[in-house]
Amino acid sequence: MKTLPQINYLFSLLPITPTDNWFQTLNSLTTQFYWKNKKSRISLSTLQNSKPQGGLEAPNFLYYFLSNQLQYLLKWIHTDQSSPPWLQIEQNHCKTTSLSDLPFLPQSIKKQDYYNNITVSSTLTAWWKAHEITKSSLAPCRLSPMWHNPDFQLYNTPVYFPSWQHKGITHLHHLFENNQFISFNTLIQKYGVGRDQFLQYQQLKSIIKSKINTSNNILQSSYLSEEIFKITTPKKIISKMYKLFSLSETSITLPTTKWEKDLALPPNLDFWIQINKNIFSMTTNTNLQLIQYKTIHRIHITQGKMFKMGLISTDICSQCTLGHTDDYLHATWSCQPVLSFWITVTETLSCILGCRIPASPTLCLLGDLTHITIPTKHNNPLLISLTIAKKIIFQNWKSKHSCHIT
Numbered sequence: 001m002k003t004l005p006q007i008n009y010l011f012s013l014l015p016i017t018p019t020d021n022w023f024q025t026l027n028s029l030t031t032q033f034y035w036k037n038k039k040s041r042i043s044l045s046t047l048q049n050s051k052p053q054g055g056l057e058a059p060n061f062l063y064y065f066l067s068n069q070l071q072y073l074l075k076w077i078h079t080d081q082s083s084p085p086w087l088q089i090e091q092n093h094c095k096t097t098s099l100s101d102l103p104f105l106p107q108s109i110k111k112q113d114y115y116n117n118i119t120v121s122s123t124l125t126a127w128w129k130a131h132e133i134t135k136s137s138l139a140p141c142r143l144s145p146m147w148h149n150p151d152f153q154l155y156n157t158p159v160y161f162p163s164w165q166h167k168g169i170t171h172l173h174h175l176f177e178n179n180q181f182i183s184f185n186t187l188i189q190k191y192g193v194g195r196d197q198f199l200q201y202q203q204l205k206s207i208i209k210s211k212i213n214t215s216n217n218i219l220q221s222s223y224l225s226e227e228i229f230k231i232t233t234p235k236k237i238i239s240k241m242y243k244l245f246s247l248s249e250t251s252i253t254l255p256t257t258k259w260e261k262d263l264a265l266p267p268n269l270d271f272w273i274q275i276n277k278n279i280f281s282m283t284t285n286t287n288l289q290l291i292q293y294k295t296i297h298r299i300h301i302t303q304g305k306m307f308k309m310g311l312i313s314t315d316i317c318s319q320c321t322l323g324h325t326d327d328y329l330h331a332t333w334s335c336q337p338v339l340s341f342w343i344t345v346t347e348t349l350s351c352i353l354g355c356r357i358p359a360s361p362t363l364c365l366l367g368d369l370t371h372i373t374i375p376t377k378h379n380n381p382l383l384i385s386l387t388i389a390k391k392i393i394f395q396n397w398k399s400k401h402s403c404h405i406t
């Protein structure tokens with residue numbers, strides 16, 4: 001794909017956040033390209049999903065944009081001697097607030113002068129958007145800075161005790177021990193805070209307890225923070241971050257409800273993940289993978305669907321005498337010529353593989369191997385053969401009596 005590197009190059013260079021409309025336009029153009037300007041039969045968001053979740057891992061431009069922006073945020077965190085010169089420029093804009101603290105401050109810092117810096121604001125906007133996508137919390141955590149933090153206010157001003165800062169108390173985790181707010185005596189022993197600072201101690205304790213729920217594991221950073229800060233080397237940094245966003249999507253984007261209703265299957269997430277995995281593990285041939293993928297997603301147009309679209313006057317199957325609505329299960333399985341074809345296919349495969357291959361729709365259509373007993377080495381050849389059988393059915397979609405194997 002030629003376009004993605006070009007867009008990525010712009011994403012990495014330009015410190016501006018494209019509007020939602022811009023991404024929608026890009027997605028719309030991508031969809032038109034994928035479906036050759038025809039109506040899409042699988043949504044772009046489904047195609048962008050990970051393969052076990054029912055997608056084809058098509059590029060998600062928003063995720064690439066966020067990944068590119070967040071690579072700069074990692075520079076804020078992992079400062080070292082090789083830090084680029086722009087880091088010092090951004091730090092100068094932020095004055096007393098450390099760049100490494102910015103990701104752990106609330107969104108109300110938009111009112112601060114340093115947020116007017118376009119590079120700082122675009123990185124922070126990407127960071128907050130990434131939290132939305134990964135359903136991570138921006139609540140105060142162990143890495144939240146104590147001082148100049150709008151989350152912790154005293155008399156409507158962010159609290160700041162300079163002498164405490166000089167003694168090394170800078171972040172929330174300095175004020176907690178075993179998930180409990182530190183005692184005043186421990187604070188004195190550990191940091192050398194003066195005994196005359198008890199009032200400040202009580203003020204700080206009150207402020208923090210009003211902001212966080214001490215019954216939970218308050219020191220836990222957000223999922224995104226924990227995962228993103230594990231990335232310590234610049235190698236493949238964009239793809240590592242992109243993967244983080246992709247993996248945050250856990251729902252299955254398949255017409256599972258329709259299949260479960262048609263085949264009387266109980267809802268089972270793991271079952272569908274395995275069905276999806278089988279599509280791509282059975283063969284490296286992308287044409288066959290696509291046939292199976294399209295089957296699972298039920299994208300083929302049946303007479304029933306055409307009737308609903310107002311294109312034909314009846315939804316009754318015209319290719320058999322059952323008088324049944326030509327829905328997806330009928331067209332791919334129970335229609336008389338199709339079922340005869342499947343019986344021939346499974347009987348032939350039983351002879352070839354030397355074991356019983358049942359004429360079952362969950363096996364033949366979905367590629368579910370859990371209810372048959374065959375040697376593992378036969379799994380992929382069986383799934384490939386069944387996919388080729390489906391290819392024959394789709395090739396003879398309008399004249400199903402022509403389905404046969406020679």
Ligand SMILES: [Zn+2]
Pocket residue numbers: 317318319320321322330334335336
């Ligand atoms: Zn029929």
